[in-house]
Amino acid sequence: MSSYLFSQENEPDEADSVTLRDEAGRTLDCYIENSLDFDDATYLLLMPVDIPIVIIAWEDEADSEEEDDAEAVLLEDNEEIELIFADAKAVLEELNLSLKYTAYTLTVSGELPPIEDEDILTLELDEAEEGLEPEELQFLASFYHQEQRYSIYTPLAPLLFLAKSNVRGDIELVTPEEERMQYILEELLFEEGD
Structure with missing residues (x-):
C-alpha cells in the first residue's frame, strides 16, 4: 500500500499533467487533479507525479537514541540538502527508491514499503499557525552525515499545489492565503471530492 490514492493502472495520461519550474530551474511534473476557470x-x-519526501534532522539527541527525546527539524535549506543529498540518495536506493532533487519538494520514484503503525511520525506544526492539523509521515530510512542523524519520510496526505495558467499557457504557483484564492481552492477541492 502506498501513500497515494491512485495506482499505476489508473494514472492520468500525460495530457493531464504539467511541469512546474522553480527559480533555480528545477522541475516538478504534476498531475492536474482539477481545474477551474475564474476571472479570465x-x-x-x-499533485506531484512522483512521491514527495521530507528530510528531518534530529537535534539534541546526544543523551538518547530515541526520536521521542529529540527535536525534529525539517530540512528546508538548499545548501544543507545539497550536502546530504548523495547520502540520502544512497540509503533510498537500498529500498529501490530513486531520489530526485525536484522543484518545491524532494521526490522519489519507485514503490513505497507497506505502511506500518510503528513507522508513522506525527509532526506537530507551528503552534502559531492556528487551524493546522498535525502532519503524519511514513518513515523510509535514516542515515548519518558528519555525525548528524537524518531521517527520510513521506507525507501520508497528498501534497497539493494551487497554480494558475496564464494566457501563454505558463503555469505559476499561487498562494492560497488571499481570500479570493481561498474561494478558488475550496471550489477545486470540493469538485475533486465529487
Missing part, C-alpha cells in the same frame, strides 16, 4: 484565468489543483 484557469486555476489548477496539482
Whole structure:
C-alpha cells in the first residue's frame, strides 16, 4: 500500500499533467487533479507525479537514541540538502527508491514499503499557525552525515499545489492565503471530492 490514492493502472495520461519550474530551474511534473476557470484565468489543483519526501534532522539527541527525546527539524535549506543529498540518495536506493532533487519538494520514484503503525511520525506544526492539523509521515530510512542523524519520510496526505495558467499557457504557483484564492481552492477541492 502506498501513500497515494491512485495506482499505476489508473494514472492520468500525460495530457493531464504539467511541469512546474522553480527559480533555480528545477522541475516538478504534476498531475492536474482539477481545474477551474475564474476571472479570465484557469486555476489548477496539482499533485506531484512522483512521491514527495521530507528530510528531518534530529537535534539534541546526544543523551538518547530515541526520536521521542529529540527535536525534529525539517530540512528546508538548499545548501544543507545539497550536502546530504548523495547520502540520502544512497540509503533510498537500498529500498529501490530513486531520489530526485525536484522543484518545491524532494521526490522519489519507485514503490513505497507497506505502511506500518510503528513507522508513522506525527509532526506537530507551528503552534502559531492556528487551524493546522498535525502532519503524519511514513518513515523510509535514516542515515548519518558528519555525525548528524537524518531521517527520510513521506507525507501520508497528498501534497497539493494551487497554480494558475496564464494566457501563454505558463503555469505559476499561487498562494492560497488571499481570500479570493481561498474561494478558488475550496471550489477545486470540493469538485475533486465529487
